[in-house]
Amino acid sequence: MNPALIPVTLDELTVLSQRASTVIERLRERVFAPGTQKQLELVFNVRTAAEMVGRSEKAIRDYEADGRLPAPKKDEVTGRRNGYSLADVNRMRKLFGTMPHRAPEDPPLVLAVQNFKGGVGKSTMVVHLAQYFALKGYRVCVIDCDSQASSTAVFGLNPDVDVHEDEDTLYPFLQHGGPKTLHYALRATYWPGIAIIPANLGLYDAEYEFAARMARDPAFILDRLREGVMSIADQFDIILLDPPPALGMLSLSVLRAANALLIPAPPNNIDFASTAHFLKMMEATLSELARHGGAREYSFVKILTSKMDDQKSAHQAIKRMMDAVFPQDMLNAVLKDSAEIDNAAANLMTVYELTGAATRTETHKRCRAYLDAVGREVELLARKTWPSHHPNLRKEGLL
Ligand SMILES: Nc1ncnc2c1ncn2[C@@H]1O[C@H](COP(=O)(O)OP(=O)(O)OP(=O)(O)O)[C@@H](O)[C@H]1O
Numbered sequence: 086m087n088p089a090l091i092p093v094t095l096d097e098l099t100v101l102s103q104r105a106s107t108v109i110e111r112l113r114e115r116v117f118a119p120g121t122q123k124q125l126e127l128v129f130n131v132r133t134a135a136e137m138v139g140r141s142e143k144a145i146r147d148y149e150a151d152g153r154l155p156a157p158k159k160d161e162v163t164g165r166r167n168g169y170s171l172a173d174v175n176r177m178r179k180l181f182g183t184m185p186h187r188a189p190e191d192p193p194l195v196l197a198v199q200n201f202k203g204g205v206g207k208s209t210m211v212v213h214l215a216q217y218f219a220l221k222g223y224r225v226c227v228i229d230c231d232s233q234a235s236s237t238a239v240f241g242l243n244p245d246v247d248v249h250e251d252e253d254t255l256y257p258f259l260q261h262g263g264p265k266t267l268h269y270a271l272r273a274t275y276w277p278g279i280a281i282i283p284a285n286l287g288l289y290d291a292e293y294e295f296a297a298r299m300a301r302d303p304a305f306i307l308d309r310l311r312e313g314v315m316s317i318a319d320q321f322d323i324i325l326l327d328p329p330p331a332l333g334m335l336s337l338s339v340l341r342a343a344n345a346l347l348i349p350a351p352p353n354n355i356d357f358a359s360t361a362h363f364l365k366m367m368e369a370t371l372s373e374l375a376r377h378g379g380a381r382e383y384s385f386v387k388i389l390t391s392k393m394d395d396q397k398s399a400h401q402a403i404k405r406m407m408d409a410v411f412p413q414d415m416l417n418a419v420l421k422d423s424a425e426i427d428n429a430a431a432n433l434m435t436v437y438e439l440t441g442a443a444t445r446t447e448t449h450k451r452c453r454a455y456l457d458a459v460g461r462e463v464e465l466l467a468r469k470t471w472p473s474h475h476p477n478l479r480k481e482g483l484l
């Protein structure tokens with residue numbers, strides 16, 4: 086008998102699945118302990134706050150002195166200033182008129198971070214971009230379209246406990262005769278400026294139901310998510326869509342709902358081959374969709390080199406090839422492979438949320454620089470789609 090070929094029974098798979106669930110439960114028990122709620126602990130000193138607001142430290146101090154801004158809070162024990170929270174910074178931005186919001190007549194950016202390949206860094210990019218934009222003062226909405234609910238969990242919601250599929254996710258909206266707008270599903274997060282429409286496993290059913298109805302009612306299926314996004318769009322500058330890793334109905338509706346695409350692609354052979362495949366399928370699918378009514382145009386489609394490891398010559402070679410093949414379409418910034426992203430993700434956190442000593446390591450600083458570079462480039466692309474930002478972009482020499 087060959088001991089390597091003992092068949093795995095269904096019972097054994099059940100045991101495996103139960104053990105995996107236990108591990109997840111333990112992780113979640115730690116992160117979502119009862120009575121605790123995720124909070125944003127970031128505080129900024131006056132110099133950083135002034136930079137974020139776009140005014141001098143003196144301007145802030147003057148406003149505090151004459152009461153237009155509240156006096157800065159002090160630590161009860163040490164008497165030292167506590168620093169400013171993001172909500173404080175946003176209050177200053179409002180007062181100084183430096184909120185970067187788009188004008189109502191500018192189109193909101195609906196950015197799908199899309200690739201049918203799994204594990205390329207879609208959710209990582211969505212949550213970090215959301216927080217990058219929120220730190221700048223933009224109004225952001227994250228729509229979690231993936232039943233794996235990765236973004237939902239990072240924003241402090243336990244998909245199995247805090248999210249009810251019949252009420253809280255996209256699911257009811259995707260039903261025939263469902264709610265007229267997506268307002269019911271919008272929730273504020275502990276991040277000022279970020280709202281989320283969460284997901285949970287129930288969203289998986291929508292995939293089957295959609296597929297079953299596709300032949301009868303393609304227009305409803307394909308455009309429903311777009312209609313939903315438009316129903317809430319006036320409140321936001323940027324709506325980020327986090328799709329599931331598959332060419333299913335939900336992914337297609339995400340392609341239809343978005344007006345810009347960011348495609349993360351790790352520079353290794355297998356992932357790159359599937360990105361090439363994704364682009365080919367996307368092209369075919371979009372022309373097919375166009376025949377079903379109205380072509381979809383994107384303000385931009387950019388490929389982001391993700392999880393790049395400089396130490397690997399193969400990564401460098403494929404990155405060079407990507408740059409040569411898509412010279413116009415690559416984002417200049419690269420999201421390098423970083424232990425910091427994994428460390429943060431292990432605690433269902435982002436790199437932007439880390440505070441204190443954790444932020445003083447070289448690994449952290451480097452990782453933050455990669456993320457900021459990606460954020461800055463996407464921010465510039467977003468602002469270019471907003472005519473009201475053009476005069477300032479010209480002044481800044483960016484247009
Ligand atoms: N730049 C990076 N450096 C290190 N680890 C990364 C990086 N980007 C993503 N990861 C890790 O890779 C894993 C997959 O990332 P992520 O969940 O963002 O991918 P995804 O494309 O959303 O996956 P899925 O297709 O399953 O939704 C996660 O564990 C994440 O922490």
Ligand SMILES: [Mg+2]
Pocket residue numbers: 207208209231235327328
């Ligand atoms: Mg994901």
